[in-house]
Amino acid sequence: xxxxxxxxxxxxxxxxxxxxxxxxxxxxxxxxxxxxxxxxxxxxxxxxxxxxxxxxxxxxxxxxxxxxxxxxxxxxxxxxxxxxxxxxxxxxxxxxxxxxxxxxxxxxxxxx
Amino acid sequence: xxxxxxxxxxxxxxxxxxxxxxxxxxxxxxxxxxxxxxxxxxxxxxxxxxxxxxxxxxxxxxxxxxxxxxxxxxxxxxxxxxxxxxxxxxxxxxxxxxxxxxxxxxxxxxx
Numbered sequence: 001x002x003x004x005x006x007x008x009x010x011x012x013x014x015x016x017x018x019x020x021x022x023x024x025x026x027x028x029x030x031x032x033x034x035x036x037x038x039x040x041x042x043x044x045x046x047x048x049x050x051x052x053x054x055x056x057x058x059x060x061x062x063x064x065x066x067x068x069x070x071x072x073x074x075x076x077x078x079x080x081x082x083x084x085x086x087x088x089x090x091x092x093x094x095x096x097x098x099x100x101x102x103x104x105x106x107x108x109x110x111x112x
Numbered sequence: 113x114x115x116x117x118x119x120x121x122x123x124x125x126x127x128x129x130x131x132x133x134x135x136x137x138x139x140x141x142x143x144x145x146x147x148x149x150x151x152x153x154x155x156x157x158x159x160x161x162x163x164x165x166x167x168x169x170x171x172x173x174x175x176x177x178x179x180x181x182x183x184x185x186x187x188x189x190x191x192x193x194x195x196x197x198x199x200x201x202x203x204x205x206x207x208x209x210x211x212x213x214x215x216x217x218x219x220x221x222x223x
Contacts, residue, residue, distance in 0.1 A: 042116065042198070042213030058210060088153060098143070098202045098211065103155035 002027045006091050006104035013078075013085075013111050021076045021107045023091035031097045032074040036060060037088040037106075046089075049074055050097055078109065085111045115139050118199050118214035125221050131186040133217045135199030138180065145211065146173050146184050147198040155198070158184070189221045 004025045013019045025032065031050050035043040045058030049068040063082025068074050074093075078085045088108050092101040116137045125131050135144070146158040159166050159173040161182075166173050170189075175182040186193055199214040 040215065042215050043200075043211075044213075045210050048210075090153075090155060092155075100145070100157050100160045101211075102157065103147075106153035106155075108153070 004091060004093055004102055004104040006089075006107050008107060009105065011107055011109045013109070015111055016080045018077055018079050019085075019109065021078065021089055021091075021109070023074045023076065023104060024072055025074075025093045025102070026072060027093055027095075027102060028071070029093035029095050029102070030071070031094045031099075032068070033092040033094075033101070034058075034064070034066065034074070034076045035090045035092065037090060043090065046076065048097075085109060115203070115212050116199055116201055116214040118197075118217050120217060121215070122218045123220070125189050125219070127190060127221055127223050129189050129221075131189050131193075131219065131221075133184045133197050133199075133219070135182045135184070135214055136180060137182075137199075137201050137212075139201065139203045139212065141180075141201040141203060143202045144175055144182050145200040145202070146182075147200060149196040149198060149216065151195070158197075186219075191221045191223050194220050 007022045033048040034046040037043050044060050046064050047066040049055040055066050065077045090106045091104040094101040119134045143162045145160050147155050149155045161175050170187045172185040196216040196218050198216045200211040
């Protein structure tokens, strides 16, 4: 079955450690996105990628990094520079930019 | 800045009730999306529309471009419809790749 897989579902890390969230899709989509969701707020775009080896910053990219070495994969690294990393992270993909998006199940990151 | 506003924030309904969730936006858009987020967190795209009306099963989405307003209707609601419904717009003037999201409407349908 085609879809987007995010792993892990829950992640705990100590403050000051970098952590990488995985996002894999087998939909053959060119565009991929990372969003952050906080309680009572709409989703906010962290990074997006339209094509392999290319990615662009979203509204809240500071403290995050991404790579897009393969079409299927768009991992997000939450670095120690991110001041408030505890949040719910959602990965999405679409055939082309801003077309109907398919979302993963999300990763809830808690930094203690 | 609240470029996408949804109402109501919370909605409780009895099974079989007709439900309406509203979305107003203040920017020029190329398309509007309705999404459904279940308690586990995963999001499903319900509709993407730029004019008129779309229907899928018991769900109907309408958009009025002149009034910058969209509605999501659920007919014959069921407890399994309980979820957060999110409106998002593709902003002409915004950065490429960015959807602007509303804060969501939490719907609870009681049996």
